[in-house]
Amino acid sequence: MSGGWQGSDRKARLPSGWAKIRARILERDPVCMICHVRPSxxxxxxxxxTDDHSDAGLxxxxxxxxxxxxxxxxxxxxKAKGRPTRTKPPEQHPGLKG
Known part of the structure; x- marks a missing residue:
């Protein structure tokens, strides 16, 4: 698993038979279901x-x-959590501060 799992509890929430489920889904969908070009x-x-681990949810x-x-x-x-953005609000020009 890559660094994308860092800070996530997703891996801990996977069912014990995840390896078999994953293999079954990749066998069922050998080509990417989004782009329909590259291998899955x-x-x-x-x-x-969601924690929908059914075949229909994967x-x-x-x-x-x-x-x-x-x-x-x-x-x-x-965005839904309202986290602050990385951009700072514009600062007033130093000559206009009063």
């Missing part, structure tokens, strides 16, 4: 932030599509 290398939960996806989907889901979750 990741077993992805279709709905974000899909095989390629690494680039998985990374993009995870980034979008993470950004949406951060």
């Amino acid at each position: 290398t990741h077993c992805d939960h279709i709905a974000a932030k 899909q095989g996806v390629c690494g680039p599509c998985h990374d993009q989907k995870s980034a979008r889901e993470g950004a949406a979750a951060a």
Whole structure:
């Protein structure tokens, strides 16, 4: 597992038979279900932030599509939590401070 799991409890929430489930999904979906071009290398939960480990809740996806989907889901979750952004508010010009 890559650094993407850092700070996540997702791995701990996977069922004990995850390796078999993952293998079954990748066999069922040999080509990425998002781009339909590259081979599937990741077993992805279709709905974000769910623990639906049923075959209907999982899909095989390629690494680039998985990374993009995870980034979008993470950004949406951060926005929903109202986390501060990295940009600073504009500062008033020093000559206008009074």
